[in-house]
Amino acid sequence: MTGIVHLGLGNFFRAHQAWYTAEANDGWGIAAFTGRSPHAPGPRYKLITRGPETDEISWPGAITSTHSGLDRAAWTTAVASPETAIVTLTVTEAAYAGDDVPGRLVAGLAARKAANTGSLAIVPCDNLPGNGEVARRVVTEAARRTDPALAGWIAENVSFVSTMVDRITPASAPPEVVTEPFHEWVLQGAFPAGRPAWDVAGARFVEDVLPHEQRKLWLLNGGHSLLAYVGSARNLTTVAEAVDDPECRTLLETWWDEAAACLPLPAEEIRDYRAALVERWENARIRHLLAQIAMDGSQKIPIRVLPVLRRTRERGGMPVGAVRVLAAWHRHLHGAGAPVNDAGAARFASAATARDLLGELDPALAADDDLVTALDDELRVAAR
Numbered sequence: 001m002t003g004i005v006h007l008g009l010g011n012f013f014r015a016h017q018a019w020y021t022a023e024a025n026d027g028w029g030i031a032a033f034t035g036r037s038p039h040a041p042g043p044r045y046k047l048i049t050r051g052p053e054t055d056e057i058s059w060p061g062a063i064t065s066t067h068s069g070l071d072r073a074a075w076t077t078a079v080a081s082p083e084t085a086i087v088t089l090t091v092t093e094a095a096y097a098g099d100d101v102p103g104r105l106v107a108g109l110a111a112r113k114a115a116n117t118g119s120l121a122i123v124p125c126d127n128l129p130g131n132g133e134v135a136r137r138v139v140t141e142a143a144r145r146t147d148p149a150l151a152g153w154i155a156e157n158v159s160f161v162s163t164m165v166d167r168i169t170p171a172s173a174p175p176e177v178v179t180e181p182f183h184e185w186v187l188q189g190a191f192p193a194g195r196p197a198w199d200v201a202g203a204r205f206v207e208d209v210l211p212h213e214q215r216k217l218w219l220l221n222g223g224h225s226l227l228a229y230v231g232s233a234r235n236l237t238t239v240a241e242a243v244d245d246p247e248c249r250t251l252l253e254t255w256w257d258e259a260a261a262c263l264p265l266p267a268e269e270i271r272d273y274r275a276a277l278v279e280r281w282e283n284a285r286i287r288h289l290l291a292q293i294a295m296d297g298s299q300k301i302p303i304r305v306l307p308v309l310r311r312t313r314e315r316g317g318m319p320v321g322a323v324r325v326l327a328a329w330h331r332h333l334h335g336a337g338a339p340v341n342d343a344g345a346a347r348f349a350s351a352a353t354a355r356d357l358l359g360e361l362d363p364a365l366a367a368d369d370d371l372v373t374a375l376d377d378e379l380r381v382a383a384r
């Protein structure tokens with residue numbers, strides 16, 4: 001049995017969802033489609049689980065076939081197959097803002113409706129808050145534009161599962177995938193046609209994924225973005241270098257204090273998570289490039305940094321850590337540190353003042369004079 005169709009055949013998928021499925025070892029397999037590449041690499045890959053001192057090698061075997069994402073016929077056939085119960089996605093944050101991925105999902109679901117092969121679950125695994133709800137919205141809107149009856153069928157037959165996914169997996173040369181020992185997967189939502197026993201490998205199925213998602217997106221991903229912009233401007237190359245740099249570390253702790261104050265979680269859980277993050281990031285045998293994390297900041301800053309900034313302002317505080325991340329990101333867009341690799345950057349880069357930059361992010365923030373002054377001061381410091 002195949003059971004799972006995946007879109008976005010990248011390293012994270014191989015180290016995470018494909019690994020969990022292999023560990024479940026209960027007969028499920030994955031037909032995996034590349035996101036954009038016309039050439040599909042083979043299904044076999046070597047997974048190097050890289051601890052601080054040793055490597056563990058495995059060859060997870062859950063991927064049963066691979067296909068080019070440009071092969072629309074293979075895609076619609078796979079989604080429509082009566083064997084398929086789940087569609088998983090790793091297509092980057094930016095893809096949810098475009099037309100291509102929603103369009104492909106709609107084409108697959110239209111074929112499934114026509115084949116009368118029943119309900120299924122769509123499981124996005126990108127670092128987006130409420131990724132299931134985001135997928136539901138963009139897919140439903142795309143379906144409504146072409147076929148309102150299909151939108152109705154989707155509402156009745158497709159479950160959009162929201163997930164928090166975590167396993168640091170830097171870019172590496174295929175067929176080798178390097179990942180860390182730590183892994184986490186928290187899922188909220190129904191699987192109307194069944195699922196693998198991913199819980200065997202530690203996945204958790206919860207009623208409310210939100211606090212897990214906020215913990216990860218703000219502390220881990222927000223911390224990553226901070227290190228990427230501040231650290232690369234200080235000529236550092238990797239996360240391990242940046243977390244050991246006193247200036248980056250002080251700012252990171254300031255940001256973490258601000259984010260922690262906004263998290264609906266017990267203090268000791270947050271303290272342990274922060275300590276574990278430092279340990280994970282200090283693993284210098286994982287070469288995680290700041291330049292990779294710096295990519296697509298226009299998609300990442302609004303979800304990793306702004307929620308904490310807004311909440312802190314609502315309580316009357318001044319989030320100095322968040323403000324410094326915004327200033328470092330703006331400076332990055334003007335040439336400091338890692339190269340700019342972000343199709344959505346232009347409008348933020350051309351913001352000439354602190355008020356303009358905040359206005360591009362959220363007009364309500366641009367009306368906050370104290371925040372504008374704080375960011376203005378930081379932009380001046382950063383420009384020196």
Ligand SMILES: NC(=O)c1ccc[n+]([C@@H]2O[C@H](COP(=O)([O-])OP(=O)(O)OC[C@H]3O[C@@H](n4cnc5c(N)ncnc54)[C@H](O)[C@@H]3O)[C@@H](O)[C@H]2O)c1
Pocket residue numbers: 007008009010011012013034035036037090091092093094095098100101125126127128165166167168169170171
């Ligand atoms: N790498 C990690 O440590 C990690 C951890 C947690 C979550 N994630 C999530 O997984 C995503 C993929 O990470 P990765 O490390 O595998 O990256 P990757 O670059 O190896 O893979 C990205 C995949 O997305 C596809 N893609 C990109 N843009 C697309 C588009 N517009 N339309 C369709 N497909 C598109 C690519 O073709 C590729 O298959 C990340 O963006 C992130 O949201 C990654």
Ligand SMILES: O=P(O)(O)OC[C@@H](O)[C@@H](O)[C@H](O)[C@H](O)CO
Pocket residue numbers: 093127165166167168169220221224225292293
């Ligand atoms: O993968 P991205 O580009 O969304 O973000 C870069 C990193 O912050 C991210 O990959 C983390 O390493 C990952 O989310 C850890 O699970």
